[in-house]
Every structure is written in C-alpha cells, then in structure tokens.
Amino acid sequence: MNLRERPVSTIRAPRPSELLPVVPHLIGFHPRRSLVVLCLAGTPARCGQVFRFDLPPRRRQPTFVAGVVQRLEHLRPEAVVLVCYDDSPPPRGAVGARPREAIEHADDGLPRRELVDPIVAELGNGPVAVVDALLVRDGRWWSFLCTDSACCPSEGTTILAPDDPLVGRLAAEEVLRGRRILGSREELAASIAGPAELDLTRTLGAFARVGASKDACTPHDATVAALEATFERFLTGRHELDDDEVARICLGLADETARDAILRRQVDDARTWLVLLTELARRTPDAHAAPVCATLAWVAVQSGEGALANVALDRALAADPAHRLARLLRCGLDRQVSAAQLRAVAHQAGSGVPP
Known part of the structure; x- marks a missing residue:
C-alpha cells in the first residue's frame, strides 16, 4: 500500500514492517495502549483519515467496539488497517525460555484479541474491508489475521529500527517541517x-x-x-x-x-x-x-x-x-x-x- 505523508510525500509500505514506522508520523507521537485505525482508499491503496483511541478497560470493551464500528460504517472507507498497541504484562503461564513468545496466551490467542476480533467480525459483515489487524508490543508486531508462520512467526517480527533508511527519511522530513514526533500523547499534552x-x-x-x-x-x-x-x-x-x-x-x-x-x-x-x-x-x-x-x-x-x-x-x-x-x-x-x-x-x- 502507499501511505501519503502530509502534505505531499509518498511512502511505499507493502508490509507491516514498513507501515508501522509511519504511524507515529501520521498522529504526531508514539502511541501506547492505543488502537490506531488507518483508513485506505484507491488502487494502490492510500491512507486517508487516521484515528487513535485509548484502549478501554475490559468492562467497556463492548461499548468501545460498537463505537469504533459505528464510526467506520458512517465514514465508509474502502478498507482499514487496525493497529493495536499493547504494553500490558505478559500473560500468566507464558513460556520463560522464549520471552518473545510470552506474547501468546495458553489458548494461542494474542493479547487484546477479545477486543480486535469483534471489530474485525462486525466490519466483515459490512462494506469496510479489513486489510490487516496488527498487534504491536516491545518493538515487534504480530498479525491477528495471519496464521502462516512463514510470514508471521509466533515470536513476532521486528519493526524497522531507527537507523533504517525509511525511518531516517521520515525523521528528516519532520525536521524540515519544523515538527517533532513526541514520545506519547501525554508528552504532547504537556x-x-x-x-x-x-x-x-x-x-x-x-x-x-x-x-x-x-x-x-x-x-x-x-x-x-x-x-x-x-x-x-x-x-x-x-x-x-x-x-x-x-x-x-x-x-x-x-x-x-x-x-x-x-x-x-x-x-x-x-x-x-x-x-x-x-x-x-x-x-x-x-x-x-x-x-x-x-x-x-x-x-x-x-x-x-x-x-x-x-x-x-x-x-x-x-x-x-x-x-x-x-x-x-x-x-x-x-x-x-x-x-x-x-x-x-x-x-x-x-x-x-x-x-
């Protein structure tokens, strides 16, 4: 997919490894405990509106899911990518010998699956296609939708490092625009x-x-x-x-x-x-x-x-x-x-x- 960096730059991001470093540049800070929704349109797909939501407590998840789905059905983008940023503690009973696999629950589910899966299911019944739904945690990403270990290994995939050329290009463009990507929403508010x-x-x-x-x-x-x-x-x-x-x-x-x-x-x-x-x-x-x-x-x-x-x-x-x-x-x-x-x-x- 192509992501158009405001106001004119174009970034080609065919895989989540290339897509995820762009997200902080789209919202102005590095998200934590957030659901980010990228709305896509056109061929090749281009990013339009971007939404960020604080992850809700468990008791409010049904209301949260209904609100996200209602908003997207009202806007009717052609497709979306969901990115869930989670930094909760590893699940109980995680395998200590392979800490990167501690992201998995005993039932082979990913954290926040109970939040993301209903959104994917509800959107699947309507006109908005879900291209992918990703979990980001500790510098790695997992797909909620892909079960192919060849492209989505159980230990996750590393997000591009700060010294990667794409990440460096984005950072340089922000400097030229007089803009700085902050560490969190709290830092932005401060x-x-x-x-x-x-x-x-x-x-x-x-x-x-x-x-x-x-x-x-x-x-x-x-x-x-x-x-x-x-x-x-x-x-x-x-x-x-x-x-x-x-x-x-x-x-x-x-x-x-x-x-x-x-x-x-x-x-x-x-x-x-x-x-x-x-x-x-x-x-x-x-x-x-x-x-x-x-x-x-x-x-x-x-x-x-x-x-x-x-x-x-x-x-x-x-x-x-x-x-x-x-x-x-x-x-x-x-x-x-x-x-x-x-x-x-x-x-x-x-x-x-x-x-």
Whole structure:
C-alpha cells in the first residue's frame, strides 16, 4: 500500500514492517495502549483519515467496539488497517525460555484479541474491508489475521529500527517541517499545558497587570497587529516573547472578531502559526487558556494535526466548558467532520471564517 505523508510525500509500505514506522508520523507521537485505525482508499491503496483511541478497560470493551464500528460504517472507507498497541504484562503461564513468545496466551490467542476480533467480525459483515489487524508490543508486531508462520512467526517480527533508511527519511522530513514526533500523547499534552509552577506566579502577574491596564479591552485590530508582528518574527526564527506580550495577545484573543481575523490569515504558513500558538498556549495560565487553545486547535485541524487539536481542545474546554469555538471543534472531531466542513459550519454560525 502507499501511505501519503502530509502534505505531499509518498511512502511505499507493502508490509507491516514498513507501515508501522509511519504511524507515529501520521498522529504526531508514539502511541501506547492505543488502537490506531488507518483508513485506505484507491488502487494502490492510500491512507486517508487516521484515528487513535485509548484502549478501554475490559468492562467497556463492548461499548468501545460498537463505537469504533459505528464510526467506520458512517465514514465508509474502502478498507482499514487496525493497529493495536499493547504494553500490558505478559500473560500468566507464558513460556520463560522464549520471552518473545510470552506474547501468546495458553489458548494461542494474542493479547487484546477479545477486543480486535469483534471489530474485525462486525466490519466483515459490512462494506469496510479489513486489510490487516496488527498487534504491536516491545518493538515487534504480530498479525491477528495471519496464521502462516512463514510470514508471521509466533515470536513476532521486528519493526524497522531507527537507523533504517525509511525511518531516517521520515525523521528528516519532520525536521524540515519544523515538527517533532513526541514520545506519547501525554508528552504532547504537556507541551501546551501552561506555565510550570516556578513561572506561574510571574505569568499570572503579567496577565493581571495587562488586564488592569488602560488597554485591557484591546481593540481587535491591535490584537491582530500584535499577533502578525510576532508571526513575522517567528518566521525568521526569533521566538522571543516577554510575559506582557503573551498576556496582551492571549487576552486579546478573547475578542471573537480578533480571533476570526487570525483564523482567516493563518493559511499563509500554518506550520509557523502552530509553533507560535503552541508557545503562547504553553505560557498562558489555565484561567485564560480557552481562547488561545481553541485558536491553536482550529489551526491544527486545518493542518491535519488531529492529535494536537484534541489536546488543545481538552485544555480549552477544561478552562471554559462553554467556549463556542472549542465546543464546535470538539463536536466536529468527535463526528469526524472534515476541516472544510468545519469551516462551512463556522461560517454559517456567523464566524468571520471563510467557508
């Protein structure tokens, strides 16, 4: 199959050994205890939408299976590859002499089979074909569907190492795009989690000082001008921001007209906007985080960065559960609405964002 790396690169991955190193580059971090669904279409097959779900506790597995199947039947991709990332302890009674085979249960099943098999069975009764269902654990992979020991040995197959040319090429492209693949979703969330305790008092002081000043209600054109000037600095690699600049911009983004003006302009260089907005979110206290995090989430959605959009929305809605843009984006992402459809909905809702 061919996997198209956003925005234009094409990676040929005919086997899971070549496919699996691509997954972290598609979602922005290395998944753990996750089910990743790659949606495929065309001949040769190309990867379209990619979904990641946290693995559920056993008691919630039937609801989880029904939700995944319902979502895929609604989207109707031509085919999917399921990749289950599991790092649970080895099953009891595993053979100690061959630790790589400890992945197997006494009944010859693989861990999480009770979760994956029902999804495969349900999709098999409908229009969505399952190309493969894989288990990834401890740097190796197994197929839930293949029983041929010649291609899928019981001890698993090693995923490509970091020094493999394909993995190196992907890493180099991410560097050129100004993007870094993080170790986990938690690390991604931490990258926009707000000031550390040592910096929080100083940052809160800046927000209080700017908020109490004469220009507390910053006109929207002043907010836009400040953000665009900062953007121009970021384009040249100068990422310095003092606390008052951060406070002035992030308080200004609470003005929806200023925010919408920025959303219209961000298409010029989405990558730089993501870097800038991530830095602003990282330095904004929770009480003021909703506007900048919702803005970051919007740009992330338009750039195909679904994982970043989701963690930004988590923080925005934790700060302000009623924030309109954040609620719109959360609803759209939960229903797998495309970026173009979200723009159209925002436009119809009276936002200044063009459809």
